[in-house]
Amino acid sequence: MALQTVIRVAVPVPLRQLFDYLPLAGSPLPRPGTRCEVDFGRRRLIGIVWEVGEAEPGAHKLRPLRQLLDTDPVLDADLMALCQRAAQYYHHPLGEVLHTALPTLLRQGRAAERPGEPLWRLTARGRHADPAALQRAPRQQQALAVLAEHPGGLSRAMLASLGLSNPPLKALAERGWAELVLTDVPLSPPLTGPAVLAEPALAATAEQHAAIDALLAARGRFAPFLLDGITGSGKTEVYLQAMAAALEAGEQVLVLVPEIGLTPQTIRRFRARFSVPVTVLHSGLTDTERLDAWLAAREGSARIVLGTRSAIFTPLAKPGLVVVDEAHDGSFKQQDGFRYSARDLAVWRAQLMNVPVVLGSATPSLETLHNTRSGRFDTLRLTQRTGDARPPRIVLEDCRQLGPDQPLSPRSLEALGTTLQRGRQALVFINRRGYAPMLLCQDCDWQSECPRCDANMTWHRSDRSLRCHHCDHQQPVPPRCPSCGSQHLRDMGAGTEKLEQVLRQAFPDTPLLRIDRDTTRRKGSLDASLATIQKGGPLLLVGTQMLAKGHHFSGLDLAVMLDADSGFLSADFRGPEHAAQLILQVAGRTGRGSHPGTLLIQTRQPDNPLLQLLTAGDYHRFAEHLLVERQQTGLPPYGHLALVRAESMAPQTALQLLQDSTTVLPADGSVLCLGPIPAPMERRQGRHRAQLLLLAPARAALHGALPALLTALQEHPHSRQCRWHLDVDPVDML
Numbered sequence: 228m229a230l231q232t233v234i235r236v237a238v239p240v241p242l243r244q245l246f247d248y249l250p251l252a253g254s255p256l257p258r259p260g261t262r263c264e265v266d267f268g269r270r271r272l273i274g275i276v277w278e279v280g281e282a283e284p285g286a287h288k289l290r291p292l293r294q295l296l297d298t299d300p301v302l303d304a305d306l307m308a309l310c311q312r313a314a315q316y317y318h319h320p321l322g323e324v325l326h327t328a329l330p331t332l333l334r335q336g337r338a339a340e341r342p343g344e345p346l347w348r349l350t351a352r353g354r355h356a357d358p359a360a361l362q363r364a365p366r367q368q369q370a371l372a373v374l375a376e377h378p379g380g381l382s383r384a385m386l387a388s389l390g391l392s393n394p395p396l397k398a399l400a401e402r403g404w405a406e407l408v409l410t411d412v413p414l415s416p417p418l419t420g421p422a423v424l425a426e427p428a429l430a431a432t433a434e435q436h437a438a439i440d441a442l443l444a445a446r447g448r449f450a451p452f453l454l455d456g457i458t459g460s461g462k463t464e465v466y467l468q469a470m471a472a473a474l475e476a477g478e479q480v481l482v483l484v485p486e487i488g489l490t491p492q493t494i495r496r497f498r499a500r501f502s503v504p505v506t507v508l509h510s511g512l513t514d515t516e517r518l519d520a521w522l523a524a525r526e527g528s529a530r531i532v533l534g535t536r537s538a539i540f541t542p543l544a545k546p547g548l549v550v551v552d553e554a555h556d557g558s559f560k561q562q563d564g565f566r567y568s569a570r571d572l573a574v575w576r577a578q579l580m581n582v583p584v585v586l587g588s589a590t591p592s593l594e595t596l597h598n599t600r601s602g603r604f605d606t607l608r609l610t611q612r613t614g615d616a617r618p619p620r621i622v623l624e625d626c627r628q629l630g631p632d633q634p635l636s637p638r639s640l641e642a643l644g645t646t647l648q649r650g651r652q653a654l655v656f657i658n659r660r661g662y663a664p665m666l667l668c669q670d671c672d673w674q675s676e677c678p679r680c681d682a683n684m685t686w687h688r689s690d691r692s693l694r695c696h697h698c699d700h701q702q703p704v705p706p707r708c709p710s711c712g713s714q715h716l717r718d719m720g721a722g723t724e725k726l727e728q729v730l731r732q733a734f735p736d737t738p739l740l741r742i743d744r745d746t747t748r749r750k751g752s753l754d755a756s757l758a759t760i761q762k763g764g765p766l767l768l769v770g771t772q773m774l775a776k777g778h779h780f781s782g783l784d785l786a787v788m789l790d791a792d793s794g795f796l797s798a799d800f801r802g803p804e805h806a807a808q809l810i811l812q813v814a815g816r817t818g819r820g821s822h823p824g825t826l827l828i829q830t831r832q833p834d835n836p837l838l839q840l841l842t843a844g845d846y847h848r849f850a851e852h853l854l855v856e857r858q859q860t861g862l863p864p865y866g867h868l869a870l871v872r873a874e875s876m877a878p879q880t881a882l883q884l885l886q887d888s889t890t891v892l893p894a895d896g897s898v899l900c901l902g903p904i905p906a907p908m909e910r911r912q913g914r915h916r917a918q919l920l921l922l923a924p925a926r927a928a929l930h931g932a933l934p935a936l937l938t939a940l941q942e943h944p945h946s947r948q949c950r951w952h953l954d955v956d957p958v959d960m961l
């Protein structure tokens with residue numbers, strides 16, 4: 228007997244398997260990558276057809292699909308392959324991975340078609356109407372004449388540009404003379420050749436030239452590159468010229484950036500350079516706009532697609548190049564749900580599409596450097612800043628003598644004063660917003676601890692609140708100590724708000740901008756601040772890491788960095804790497820014009836050899852040092868990590884769950900099991916957290932051990948009382 232044909236569907240549920248359904252009677256078999264609606268338990272879900280197969284012998288009664296939503300696949304073969312590979316690698320359910328790859332409206336079942344633009348045009352009666360009948364209505368008469376001249380119809384935008392508003396059109400429609408119709412947007416052939424350039428390229432430096440040539444030589448095949456260029460060396464110009472070649476050939480370019488809000492300058496440079504559309508996938512898009520952009524990319528009319536992490540799943544009709552800018556940035560790793568690295572997926576995607584991919588950074592991650600050493604990636608080096616710009620000077624400032632109420636040393640204040648006097652700009656960097664990281668009672672030692680986390684609440688003076696930056700718990704500042712009633716409450720440490728106050732007192736006549744999450748909540752406020760900086764003129768900036776990334780500030784001569792050294796003492800083994808990247812990125816914002824730049828690092832460990840190594844500004848020597856350490860300890864990139872985090876309301880449950888599951892791990896030493904241990908911040912949002920770290924010299928051994936571990940976790944009786952997840956290649960260990 229012939230086996231029954233079934234449709235294997237990837238359903239968005241947290242189960243690592245496909246589900247079989249019977250085909251719809253009377254319909255052709257669906258193609259892989261199309262959407263279907265299925266009954267799942269008592270729910271109806273939208274899944275993706277994975278394949279057509281044969282029923283397992285002895286399979287119990289199968290239900291038919293409810294309906295097919297597409298005839299053509301919404302996900303093309305290369306995205307399907309990318310999702311499959313990612314689901315396997317991250318041990319995440321395929322149905323959920325595929326869901327992540329789709330825009331919200333497609334997940335909800337909306338048709339995968341670009342909504343045609345509604346056009347106004349004349350009806351048959353309108354075409355034969357007598358304009359004289361409209362003598363008393365001159366605006367309708369005008370509308371009739373304009374529409375008569377455009378038999379193909381006119382969009383609202385076109386009509387508005389011709390000075391025609393809606394009321395006369397509606398009036399014509401009421402007479403039955405005009406109508407609003409939906410038509411398909413005709414596809415204009417993609418712009419190709421030299422016409423894609425809206426302005427000439429800059430004359431490349433010799434190093435840029437070599438990098439561009441290497442990228443051009445790799446066109447049409449998979450080739451991964453690290454563009455390893457110091458800050459201000461003109462990496463963007465290399466992308467632009469490599470992109471131009473792809474665009475001239477009618478191809479599309481996918482560009483990933485850490486954060487859209489922080490890259491208005493880059494986007495402006497792309498828009499200025501090219502006459503093809505730059506489709507920016509930012510968080511402000513409505514679901515409809517996002518779907519439209521996705522479909523435009525899929526049909527090929529979106530030529531440059533620029534977005535953050537999730538843009539890696541944008542379909543491309545004719546891909547030519549993938550760019551990951553600031554590739555070291557932590558934001559490329561998704562931190563919840565499906566915890567993928569968009570940087571790593573970018574390389575796989577490029578491989579599947581058979582195009583070159585370039586990761587650009589002044590401070591590449593050790594993983595990426597390791598890939599260049601092992602020969603997997605080719606390196607393109609830019610060692611010089613463009614123009615007359617020199618590399619910034621980095622100076623350590625011993626702050627061990629500073630009192631608790633002195634966030635800035637006398638030398639820092641003096642340097643700031645001198646810079647401002649010269650009419651230049653200066654930046655004070657601290658990666659902590661709010662006024663002070665804690666409030667404490669001088670009489671009884673009460674501290675402003677979060678009731679739900681093992682952490683202090685930050686004092687936000689502007690709105691008189693105490694806020695936990697880990698769980699967002701918020702409460703008013705108590706007028707007296709909640710524990711002993713004393714009025715002697717004082718704050719410890721400093722955040723951006725306090726620095727703003729200190730600097731305003733020290734430099735009352737200088738304009739000051741504070742840039743952090745609190746001051747940039749309103750839409751457009753960050754853009755406005757960045758524009759003020761670009762204008763030049765003396766200015767003091769206080770800000771968090773929002774100011775560290777990618778900006779080109781030509782008026783900035785000095786940066787003073789506070790608390791830069793805490794990363795060197797962090798419990799996270801990546802602490803020094805991340806601290807060094809931040810330090811060099813902040814330094815890199817200075818001295819980008821013709822004036823020299825300086826970074827002053829206020830530190831309490833001026834003798835720290837790693838910190839001293841950094842003052843030479845040589846990231847590679849620093850990285851070399853860390854790589855030796857990593858090799859000795861077997862940590863990434865020499866070993867491979869997976870982290871299981873679990874949390875429970877009761878104190879021991881999560882820890883117990885992890886402990887019991889370790890019994891299924893191989894006992895042959897191929898996978899080292901570190902823990903389980905309570906998380907560094909044991910309690911967060913009222914939950915008790917534990918973690919289990921797995922380290923293996925061979926990736927295959929690690930991945931081989933994970934399925935059994937996941938099953939053990941799933942089947943453990945504590946599993947229901949815990950939230951837990953697996954993080955493959957975790958970036959944030961805390």
Ligand SMILES: Nc1ncnc2c1ncn2[C@@H]1O[C@H](COP(=O)(O)OP(=O)(O)OP(=O)(O)O)[C@@H](O)[C@H]1O
Pocket residue numbers: 429430431432435456457458459460461462463464588589613614776777778779815816
């Ligand atoms: N060949 C060139 N000739 C003249 N100016 C150039 C050239 N290439 C780049 N520039 C200019 O140099 C400046 C710095 O370039 P860019 O912002 O691309 O550097 P970057 O390497 O991306 O730096 P960062 O890593 O700090 O973001 C820009 O103002 C850019 O216009």
Ligand SMILES: [Zn+2]
Pocket residue numbers: 677678679680682695696697698699700912
């Ligand atoms: Zn909290």
